[in-house]
Amino acid sequence: LNRRLAEFGTTIFAEMSALAVKTGAINLGQGFPDTDGPEAVREAAVRALRDGRGNQYPPGPGVPELRTAIAEHQLARYALSYDPDREVLVTAGATEAIAASLLALVEPGDEVIALEPYYDSYAASIALAGGTRVPVTLLPAEGRFRLDLDELRDAVTDRARLLLLNTPHNPTGTVLTRAELTEIAKLAVERDLLVVTDEVYEHLVFDDAEHIPLASFPGMRERTVSIGSAGKTFSFTGWKVGWVTASPELVSAVRSAKQFLTYVSSGPFQYAVAEALALPASYFDDFRADLRAKRDLLSEGLTAAGFDVYRPAGTYFVTTDITPLGESDGFAFCRALPERAGVVAIPNAVFYDHRDAGAPFVRFAFCKKTSVLEEAVTRLKSLA
Numbered sequence: 107l108n109r110r111l112a113e114f115g116t117t118i119f120a121e122m123s124a125l126a127v128k129t130g131a132i133n134l135g136q137g138f139p140d141t142d143g144p145e146a147v148r149e150a151a152v153r154a155l156r157d158g159r160g161n162q163y164p165p166g167p168g169v170p171e172l173r174t175a176i177a178e179h180q181l182a183r184y185a186l187s188y189d190p191d192r193e194v195l196v197t198a199g200a201t202e203a204i205a206a207s208l209l210a211l212v213e214p215g216d217e218v219i220a221l222e223p224y225y226d227s228y229a230a231s232i233a234l235a236g237g238t239r240v241p242v243t244l245l246p247a248e249g250r251f252r253l254d255l256d257e258l259r260d261a262v263t264d265r266a267r268l269l270l271l272n273t274p275h276n277p278t279g280t281v282l283t284r285a286e287l288t289e290i291a292k293l294a295v296e297r298d299l300l301v302v303t304d305e306v307y308e309h310l311v312f313d314d315a316e317h318i319p320l321a322s323f324p325g326m327r328e329r330t331v332s333i334g335s336a337g338k339t340f341s342f343t344g345w346k347v348g349w350v351t352a353s354p355e356l357v358s359a360v361r362s363a364k365q366f367l368t369y370v371s372s373g374p375f376q377y378a379v380a381e382a383l384a385l386p387a388s389y390f391d392d393f394r395a396d397l398r399a400k401r402d403l404l405s406e407g408l409t410a411a412g413f414d415v416y417r418p419a420g421t422y423f424v425t426t427d428i429t430p431l432g433e434s435d436g437f438a439f440c441r442a443l444p445e446r447a448g449v450v451a452i453p454n455a456v457f458y459d460h461r462d463a464g465a466p467f468v469r470f471a472f473c474k475k476t477s478v479l480e481e482a483v484t485r486l487k488s489l490a
C-alpha cells in the first residue's frame with residue numbers, strides 16, 4: 107500500500123459489520139436501513155432491466171431521465187436552477203462524487219478544510235488527491251455539536267483551496283443553521299474558496315431543523331459542488347446512485363476525474379431513481395416521520411441506559427458520550443459492546459484527526475425496524 111493510503115487501513119464500517127455478523131449482535135454501526143426503499147421504485151428498476159434500459163454503458167453524465175429529475179428536484183425543493191445537460195453529473199454514489207470532486211479540484215499541497223468529525227472517506231479522498239487536510243473540530247455545547255466560526259476563519263490559510271462541508275452532518279446529526287451557512291458562504295467568497303458540500307442526508311431533518319443548500323447563498327452557486335445520493339433518501343444504499351450539481355465548469359472538471367474512476371455506473375438503477383425523485387411529497391414526509399420516531403425511541407433508550415445523548419437534528423445517527431458510564435475510550439467500548447450487550451456501534455474517534463477530542467463519543471444508527479431498536483434498547487439497559 108502506498109504512502110498516501112497507508113494510514114487508512116480497513117474502514118471501521120467493514121470491521122464493525124464483520125464483528126456484528128461474527129457475534130450475532132444487533133448492528134447499529136454501519137449506516138444502512140434494514141428495510142428496502144419503496145416497492146414502486148424497486149419495480150421501476152426491474153422494468154428497466156427487463157426493457158433493456160441501462161443494461162449497457164449509460165451516457166457518461168448519466169441518463170437524461172435522471173439528470174432531468176435531479177434538476178427538477180433542486181428547482182422544486184430549493185429554487186436552484188441547474189441545466190440537466192451541463193450542470194448535473196450522475197456518480198457511483200456520493201462516495202465517488204466526493205473522490206472525483208477532490209481529484210478534479212485539488213492540486214497536490216492544497217489545503218482542504220473539513221469539519222471534524224468527518225465521514226471517513228473524506229480523509230482518504232483528500233489524501234488520494236494529494237491534498238492536506240485541515241480539520242475544524244465541531245464542539246459539543248448545549249446538546250449539539252457546534253461549528254466555531256472563528257476557528258473556521260482561522261483555519262483558512264493562503265494555501266487553502268477548498269472547503270469540504272457536510273450538512274446534515276454524519277456522525278453528529280448537526281444541521282447547519284441559516285446563520286452559520288451565511289457566515290460560511292461569506293468566508294468562501296472572501297477567501298475565494300471552492301466548496302464541496304455533501305448533502306446526502308438533505309431529506310433527513312427533524313422538528314424545526316431545515317436543510318438549506320449552501321449553493322443557494324449569495325456568491326455560492328458558481329463555487330459550490332453539491333452532492334446528493336439515492337442511497338439515503340430512498341433506502342437503496344446498494345444501488346450506488348449519487349449525483350453532483352454545479353456550474354458547467356465544475357461539473358466538467360468532476361466528470362474528467364469520474365470518467366477514469368468508473369466511467370459510468372448503475373445503468374438500470376438510474377432510471378428507477380429518476381422515478382423515485384418524482385415521488386409525491388408524502389413519501390418524503392412519511393420517511394422523515396418514521397425516522398423521527400425511531401430517533402426518539404433510540405435516544406430515550408440510550409439516555410435510560412446511562413449515556414449522554416446528543417439528539418440529532420438530522421441524519422439517522424445519534425452520537426452519545428460514554429463518560430457517564432464510567433468509560434472514556436470509545437474504541438475499547440465499541441470492541442467490547444457486542445459481548446457485553448449484544449449491540450454494535452461506531453467509535454466516533456475514527457472520524458477525527460484529533461483522536462482525543464473524539465475519544466468518549468460513540469455513534470448508533472437508528473435506520474432499523476422499531477422491533478430491532480426496542481430489542482437493542484433492552485439490551486443496552488444492562489449497561490446502566
Ligand code: PMP
Binds near residue numbers: 336
Ligand atoms: N457522505 C456521507 C456523509 C455519508 O454518510 C455517506 C454514506 N455513509 C456517503 C457520503 C456515501 O454515500 P453513498 O453510499 O451514496 O456513496
Ligand code: GLN
Binds near residue numbers: 135
Ligand atoms: N455512510 C454509512 C455510515 O456512515 C456507511 C457507508 C460505508 O460503509 N462506507 O455508516
